[in-house]
Amino acid sequence: MSGVVTLEAAAWEHIVTATVWHLLHSVELSDLVGSRIYPSYAVQQGHFKAKSPLILYEMTDYQHEHDLDGAAGVALATIQFDVMSNSHSEAIAVANALKAELQGYSDMLHSRDAFNVWLENQSEASEQPDPGSDVTIYVQTLIFNVLHRETSPMLLLPYDLGSKQVEKGIVTYLLSQPSLSAIDNRLFPLRRPQRSELPAIVYRRKSTTEDLDLEGGIDIVQPVFEFEIISDNHAEVYLLSEHLRNVLDGLTGAIGETNTLTVTMLGESEACELQGAGKQTAYYRLTQEYEFMHRN
Structure with missing residues (x-):
């Protein structure tokens, strides 16, 4: 085999x-x-x-x-x-x-x-x-x-950021996690460069919901981000998915001096694709979705 x-x-x-x-x-x-x-x-x-x-x-x-x-x-x-x-x-x-x-x-x-x-x-x-x-x-x-x-969720204060910089804070936070060191700095927005090494993680904002306060201003923002873990090793995809969940699901922290952040995992799925016609080498993909709810 x-x-x-x-x-x-x-x-x-x-x-x-x-x-x-x-x-x-x-x-x-x-x-x-x-x-x-x-x-x-x-x-x-x-x-x-x-x-x-x-x-x-x-x-x-x-x-x-x-x-x-x-x-x-x-x-x-x-x-x-x-x-x-x-x-x-x-x-x-x-x-x-x-x-x-x-x-x-x-x-x-x-x-x-x-x-x-x-x-x-x-x-x-x-x-x-x-x-x-x-x-x-x-x-x-x-x-x-x-x-x-499951592993108990982490509790920490990630970064002092404005609410419009949540995406930047996510990237900085994930790249600083020792358990995700296998990806090095290969955390890409929207798509993975074709010739980049593996494993890698691709992230994208899937949706954003905004709740208004009584005065019509934006109060609660609920962006949903999708993280796609990619590797040519099926076992590595499973391992990285577990490590990603351990550092994100249940995470609570602060954005700026007063606003809070709560992260909730919404779902997880996997897929596979062959690298080319007639080839037996495959890319394994495991996708996780998270909601990053915070006050504006």
Whole structure:
């Protein structure tokens, strides 16, 4: 499986890869699939072998709970697992082993504290990898929800800035974070230069809502910023997404001498694209959205 991302030790911090780590250490699953548990993009990169049962995984949703004080320290990740085999009975056996390992689980997933894991849905399908071929691939799809504890949100005062300089303050703040040192200074507005190194983060203002006070002046401003983490290493994207969330979600601070800033994560999604026609190298992208609410 050369060319498929090998997860390094640090990348197990993300709840998805922490769950994968747990599955890789299951004796029953190992007897059936060995270590063949890969990101879903492995199929797109041409690494799937029909004779080998395997499991593909993908994060389909990630909800971070908030209360009146900001991030609540609890999150719900939705992970889809696709069991693929050229034997229907084998696909079912692997799916049953996967379900037995995760359904109702409430303990540590590597270094992450899982409160509860439950199966949301299970379905099956079949596909032909080559038109006209007699080879059939059987797919068992299992969708699990993983309710888990998150790192406590940070509390600090970022920078003494006017309310119209929030974007500048975000960039300065993020580039000063040691946990994001892997991007160096590669934090770009709107688009990444084509020849720039990876990993990188692209940010853009997605929307801005302004609430008026009783006199018609702008009181509360709620800009939403989107951060797109880009790498050619799937594990690195997961790791950087966890570090970005740790320094932004629940952040509170001051803008100038009187106005306050509160940051709330709104959502997270991932995608993949091949670097060119016929190529197997891919760019992995994970996008997070945050609301930066502050007084004007």
